Amino acid sequence: MWINVAGAGAIGLLVGARLAEAGQEVRMITRTAEQAAVIRSGGILLSVEDEKKRISVGATERREAAADGSLTILAMKSYDLGEFVGAIGDVPGGAPLLFIQNGVGHLPLASSFRHRPVAFGTVEHGAKRTGQGSVEHTGIGPIRISAVSGDFSPFLPMFKAHSSAFPVLRAEEGPESLLLKKAIKNCMINPVTAVAGVRNGELAKDPHLRAILGRLHTELAGAFPEMANEVTLDGVLDLCRKTAGNTSSMLADLLAGRKTEAGAIMGGVIGLARARGVSLPALESLTDLVCSMERRKGRHG
Amino acid sequence: MWINVAGAGAIGLLVGARLAEAGQEVRMITRTAEQAAVIRSGGILLSVEDEKKRISVGATERREAAADGSLTILAMKSYDLGEFVGAIGDVPGGAPLLFIQNGVGHLPLASSFRHRPVAFGTVEHGAKRTGQGSVEHTGIGPIRISAVSGDFSPFLPMFKAHSSAFPVLRAEEGPESLLLKKAIKNCMINPVTAVAGVRNGELAKDPHLRAILGRLHTELAGAFPEMANEVTLDGVLDLCRKTAGNTSSMLADLLAGRKTEAGAIMGGVIGLARARGVSLPALESLTDLVCSMERRKGRHG
Incomplete structure (x- = not known):
């Protein structure tokens, strides 16, 4: 078959x-x-x-x-x-x-x-x-x-x-944990590269973008403490360095004027956190920026 | 004289x-x-x-x-x-x-x-x-x-x-209160117009940018409750509508590749909040984005 x-x-x-x-x-x-x-x-x-x-x-x-x-x-x-x-x-x-x-x-x-x-x-x-x-x-x-x-x-x-x-x-691990772990990494890398208009490597190099990653990590670790040891800030920064030349899918979508996966990636995680009674103001703000850029058909292009 | x-x-x-x-x-x-x-x-x-x-x-x-x-x-x-x-x-x-x-x-x-x-x-x-x-x-x-x-x-x-x-x-009012009131308005309008690359009016029109303003207002009202009645979200949205065609000074600075007042405007307010033991994650993230764009000499230009 x-x-x-x-x-x-x-x-x-x-x-x-x-x-x-x-x-x-x-x-x-x-x-x-x-x-x-x-x-x-x-x-x-x-x-x-x-x-x-x-x-x-x-x-x-x-x-x-x-x-x-x-x-x-x-x-x-x-x-x-x-x-x-x-x-x-x-x-x-x-x-x-x-x-x-x-x-x-x-x-x-x-x-x-x-x-x-x-x-x-x-x-x-x-x-x-x-x-x-x-x-x-x-x-x-x-x-x-x-x-x-x-x-x-x-x-x-x-x-x-x-x-x-x-x-x-x-x-x-079970599907929930597997997908959440990946989604948390995506929630850190995707919106920041998309909004700043940079490749992955820049997130590890630029001190201000690194500060945003740190803030996102703190916020996400607060909402999902069971993930804090699984997805560390250092691990995500390492991933950015290893994929330094990559254009994240979210940035690529914005650049091409395509619909992004903001709803599935950030929206899903924000929803899970909300179900636990936790808000994620930094991630929510970045998500709104991505959605606004998507609505205006991306202004990187 | x-x-x-x-x-x-x-x-x-x-x-x-x-x-x-x-x-x-x-x-x-x-x-x-x-x-x-x-x-x-x-x-x-x-x-x-x-x-x-x-x-x-x-x-x-x-x-x-x-x-x-x-x-x-x-x-x-x-x-x-x-x-x-x-x-x-x-x-x-x-x-x-x-x-x-x-x-x-x-x-x-x-x-x-x-x-x-x-x-x-x-x-x-x-x-x-x-x-x-x-x-x-x-x-x-x-x-x-x-x-x-x-x-x-x-x-x-x-x-x-x-x-x-x-x-x-x-x-x-006294100088502290006078400057803080103005700074809070600037903290809402300046970084969002700068990062999104839009004129003031767009903040009242775009639902995602309006959501960011709402989040910033909630965050700032939490840190400075004495200001919550002085600077309302509706008042700031009104100001955006009245100055719809304006390019905020921060966006203008980024577009021209000049140094922005991020340190004085957002940095000052973040510092005052921190002195009260309150963090402002959404404002801090936007500030880092502005600083990162400034460091990369603005990518709007």
Whole structure:
């Protein structure tokens, strides 16, 4: 049985290409018939540094196809998830779903799939879509997967693709904690790079931006004390240095005049904190700035 | 005796011109001999809407001149004040000083002038310097003056220039309260317009920027409860609407790659709050963003 990858943006194309390269039968579910045709005829062109490789995968624009595979990986942006999930519905006995979105806003979706195995993953790869069927792999990082139910076996096909170029790991923790940990890092790096209009490395170099990261960390550690040891300020600054040349997805979205994931990433975390009776004034202010820039179609461009 | 106006930026030129227009003998103290020569020979060219008027004033670049007049108005930016005040020293029996800077950081300066009458003023005019000796009067607002000592008489010469085009009022409150009230308004309008890169009116129109103003107001009202009724959120939003087309001084400074008054305006208020044991995370984050943009020479430009 094949694996469906629904969503053919940078991460969807990367995951599809790497799974197929490792011998899995992959079918992309695209938004448009045009993109499906491009991918069906030409495969996915995967670039890693100077090497280019063309990888054959199936492709369809029919969302219903998500019912047929052995596993469907949902790789669209979080704000497109609601519409997609509504369209595939909850078929009893349906195939397993793996969500790999940023943020924590989609966690409650799991409860609407009582008849399917559901897992959540975090993706630490860097990828850049360079065409309808082409993607550049710009940074290697693990995909970590945590299943909602106790039975992990429906997600084992992912591990067949594990390699040093595409590490797939089972998370040591439950989905809530896994996604929150990633979301907290994103809440520190994404809005500050987006508002200041800088690459990741600048957050570790500029004393004022570093001060903002420190303030965000203090604020988030107050709201989520169980995470304070898991996501340290030094760890996040290290991550900024290691990915110094990267343009965060949120800055890239603003620069391109696209919708950002502010709602899913910062909005989700702000909502969780609010449910605990804690407000996050620095993060909320940065989020409003990102939303305002998005509303004015980004002024970096 | 003449009135000295030390500092020939937009506000200094406006105040000098309006005082001279009202019959006061005015002498500008400029930073450079070149600017003094321009003003000595051509006076100050004051533009109001389509009307232009050339007004004769004296001018010198010698700082020591600040000892001779009946009153010296210090009209340079707050970050230049320390150097100027250091240079004029504290001559026993010296002439009265009127400080009209933004912020609250210069309040402690009063205590270093035990032998002179000292007053602080707030300026609500809009003014734009258009050349070394020319200024445009873009918005009329009162100058309010509050004296540190009980004796107000040394500052009465200012009131001789009072008119509907240049209102000069005696403040109903002490200097601390007068400056803090102005600084709180500036802390809401200046950093948000600067970081978002928008004119004042946008703060009342854009729902996300309005949300930031609301958050700043809540935060500041918590730190300065005695000010909460004096500076209301509605009042500040009204001010943004009334000055909708204005570019805040902080945004103008960033756009021109000049040093901003972030230290004097936000830094001063943050310091006062800290002295009360209160932190202002949203204001501190915005301040760091302004400082970071200033450090990178503004990215609006």
